[in-house]
Amino acid sequence: MIAVENLGKTYTNADVATAVLKDINFRIAKNEYVAIMGTSGTGKSTLMNILGCLDKPTAGSYRLDDTDVNSLDDDALSHLRNHKIGFVFQQFHLLERATAARNVLLPLIYAAEYPEDADQRARQALSAVGLVERMQYKPNALSGGQQQRVAIARALINDPEIILADEPTGNLDRRSGLGIMAIFRKLHRQGRTIVLVTHDQAVAEHARRIIVLKDGRIDEDRVVENQRDPEVELDAFTEKEDR
Amino acid sequence: MKIRRIIGQGVQSLNANRLRSFFMMAGTIVGIAALTTIMALGRGIEKKVMQQVETFGPRAMMLIAGGGKDMPPPDTTVTTLTVDDARAIQKQVSGIEIVSPMAWRFRINVKRDVHQYQAVLWGVEPSWHAAWNWYAAEGEGITNEDVATLARVCVIGQTIKRELFGDEDAVGKRIYVNKKRLVVKGVLSKKGSSPMGTDFDNRMIVPITTAMRRLLNVDYVGAVRIITRDAGQMPRQIKEIRALMHARHHITPPQEDDFRIVSPVAIAKMARGTSRTLSILLIALVGLSLIVGGVVLMNILLISVGERQKEIGLRRAVGATRRDILSQFLTESLAVTFIGMLIGSGLGVAIILFLKKATRIPVMISWESFALSLAFALLVGTFFGVQPARRAASLDPVETLR
Ligand SMILES: Nc1ncnc2c1ncn2[C@@H]1O[C@H](COP(=O)(O)OP(=O)(O)OP(=O)(O)O)[C@@H](O)[C@H]1O
Ligand SMILES: [Mg+2]
Numbered sequence: 001m002i003a004v005e006n007l008g009k010t011y012t013n014a015d016v017a018t019a020v021l022k023d024i025n026f027r028i029a030k031n032e033y034v035a036i037m038g039t040s041g042t043g044k045s046t047l048m049n050i051l052g053c054l055d056k057p058t059a060g061s062y063r064l065d066d067t068d069v070n071s072l073d074d075d076a077l078s079h080l081r082n083h084k085i086g087f088v089f090q091q092f093h094l095l096e097r098a099t100a101a102r103n104v105l106l107p108l109i110y111a112a113e114y115p116e117d118a119d120q121r122a123r124q125a126l127s128a129v130g131l132v133e134r135m136q137y138k139p140n141a142l143s144g145g146q147q148q149r150v151a152i153a154r155a156l157i158n159d160p161e162i163i164l165a166d167e168p169t170g171n172l173d174r175r176s177g178l179g180i181m182a183i184f185r186k187l188h189r190q191g192r193t194i195v196l197v198t199h200d201q202a203v204a205e206h207a208r209r210i211i212v213l214k215d216g217r218i219d220e221d222r223v224v225e226n227q228r229d230p231e232v233e234l235d236a237f238t239e240k241e242d243r
Numbered sequence: 244m245k246i247r248r249i250i251g252q253g254v255q256s257l258n259a260n261r262l263r264s265f266f267m268m269a270g271t272i273v274g275i276a277a278l279t280t281i282m283a284l285g286r287g288i289e290k291k292v293m294q295q296v297e298t299f300g301p302r303a304m305m306l307i308a309g310g311g312k313d314m315p316p317p318d319t320t321v322t323t324l325t326v327d328d329a330r331a332i333q334k335q336v337s338g339i340e341i342v343s344p345m346a347w348r349f350r351i352n353v354k355r356d357v358h359q360y361q362a363v364l365w366g367v368e369p370s371w372h373a374a375w376n377w378y379a380a381e382g383e384g385i386t387n388e389d390v391a392t393l394a395r396v397c398v399i400g401q402t403i404k405r406e407l408f409g410d411e412d413a414v415g416k417r418i419y420v421n422k423k424r425l426v427v428k429g430v431l432s433k434k435g436s437s438p439m440g441t442d443f444d445n446r447m448i449v450p451i452t453t454a455m456r457r458l459l460n461v462d463y464v465g466a467v468r469i470i471t472r473d474a475g476q477m478p479r480q481i482k483e484i485r486a487l488m489h490a491r492h493h494i495t496p497p498q499e500d501d502f503r504i505v506s507p508v509a510i511a512k513m514a515r516g517t518s519r520t521l522s523i524l525l526i527a528l529v530g531l532s533l534i535v536g537g538v539v540l541m542n543i544l545l546i547s548v549g550e551r552q553k554e555i556g557l558r559r560a561v562g563a564t565r566r567d568i569l570s571q572f573l574t575e576s577l578a579v580t581f582i583g584m585l586i587g588s589g590l591g592v593a594i595i596l597f598l599k600k601a602t603r604i605p606v607m608i609s610w611e612s613f614a615l616s617l618a619f620a621l622l623v624g625t626f627f628g629v630q631p632a633r634r635a636a637s638l639d640p641v642e643t644l645r
């Protein structure tokens with residue numbers, strides 16, 4: 001469970017303080033599916049980085065399950081990122097010279113124990129995103145959508161509770177984007193907590209809850225009434241193309 | 244273990260960027276190849292030096308007529324060194340086993356019928372055989388009786404025997420030296436030639452009295468060979484011999500000596516010649532090339548850290564600690580210098596084998612040079628890899644992933 005209270009983030013550059021996040025309060029329970037929305041520069045990525053233990057807030061508290069994240073040192077944060085959190089980025093961030101399989105295995109390099117069935121797990125993760133047959137491909141031989149799916153498989157390899165995705169469909173066409181959303185929906189059904197950053201209302205409505213940021217504050221926190229179903233939309237998409 | 248996985252990541256990264264890795268390696272390869280070659284040259288020279296000391300005799304000293312710092316042969320114009328000097332040394336310097344004076348003529352014409360040869364003549368006492376550990380292979384050596392009776396006998400070296408007698412028997416035959424007749428009493432065993440190429444078997448020995456009174460008509464000797472019981476005593480003995488000679492020849496030190504003492508230490512010094520200064524210079528060059536190589540390595544690594552910011556950020560995001568990143572970049576640096584060392588050593592060995600085959604330069608491969616190369620490589624890899632690795636580890640993942 002994620003709980004942030006009075007959370008704030010202020011950057012100070014050359015004596016100029018910029019408050020990027022102000023007084024943020026929310027809880028995200030296990031197995032929620034939340035979209036964070038807002039216009040560019042409102043602090044969505046900053047919030048995401050804090051939730052992902054990559055960055056620290058300058059005010060307030062952040063509790064992840066029973067841990068007070070603020071009190072952890074750098075090594076402990078690394079450990080937390082490694083086994084509790086799976087990141088998905090807008091730019092995929094794959095290692096260009098490594099195969100899909102190697103990319104997917106990357107988090108295991110930094111795990112305390114390297115599982116004996118690592119290769120098996122990489123295969124499973126890749127098959128979960130429909131890419132087993134591309135295991136030995138390098139990123140430059142994959143489409144953008146496929147690259148993002150490799151990145152999701154990488155996020156899944158350590159079986160994390162929480163998936164944090166920052167504009168995961170931002171660099172993709174609509175159809176590939178829907179493919180990614182379909183995977184997130186499946187992951188949500190498996191019981192994972194998913195937090196998704198997007199500025200696209202249509203993408204956000206795939207989630208069950210939307211938090212809207214405005215000027216670094218929470219402007220809206222609501223439940224999605226008509227949750228979109230990516231499968232249905234994909235079908236509609238295919239039909240339209242077939243016609 | 245985690246560190247092994249991280250090392251694996253470093254190696255994979257090097258392998259994926261072979262050209263970059265090669266440039267990082269180049270300095271180490273050159274430096275280590277040079278180091279290996281130079282050490283082999285140094286070793287080769289040292290071995291030659293040891294051989295020369297062995298030939299001279301590790302427990303031997305030579306007291307030679309004539310001052311100056313030069314090596315043998317004796318100065319034949321100096322007439323002050325006598326058999327009595329030799330006796331005095333024997334009596335007054337302790338720990339000496341043999342003192343053997345020698346009258347000397349560098350080129351002397353030896354004839355037998357139509358055959359003739361330019362030999363080196365030594366007039367010796369019987370102790371000569373033990374002093375040089377050089378005995379007659381056929382016939383007999385010089386005896387006390389020969390010396391006492393001024394016997395007209397000689398013992399000749401193998402080259403002389405071949406030149407004058409060919410395959411015939413020499414023992415009992417006559418030869419002529421300075422028109423004086425001598426009977427060949429024996430033939431010396433084969434000694435071969437020095438590392439410098441001087442033939443030792445062109446020598447002949449006669450009783451010292453015969454040489455001085457019958458052949459050369461002199462009352463002085465050219466040199467005295469002295470064998471100590473214990474090489475450790477040599478510095479003291481040399482000091483005492485010098486003092487004794489000063490007293491006997493009435494020399495007060497600012498005055499120039501009319502003798503010189505050659506010891507294995509001096510022989511080694513001469514054999515080494517300028518090679519020592521040269522190799523110090525070359526080692527300095529190797530050090531320089533390793534440092535330059537290290538600086539290049541460091542700069543390429545720094546550039547690489549700059550280029551790979553996103554990769555570093557990503558690794559941090561999926562759980563790498565700062566130390567994991569540090570380890571990976573240090574691994575890359577160390578692997579580069581380690582592999583560079585292997586290639587450099589291989590190259591060095593190739594150069595050495597070539598020198599051995601194509602030239603007469605003495606070379607000798609040693610394990611020490613391998614160990615030293617390894618130590619240098621790891622030192623360079625660590626020293627020049629630390630800063631880039633630190634920089635990589637200190638990057639803020641949030642910044643790099645933006
Ligand atoms: N190191 C920093 N120093 C000062 N200001 C910063 C720093 N990093 C980020 N900011 C500011 O914080 C604000 C929020 O940035 P953030 O990346 O979180 O926005 P975002 O909502 O993700 O925007 P986008 O939709 O464009 O990705 C921006 O105005 C940015 O300029
Ligand atoms: Mg953003």
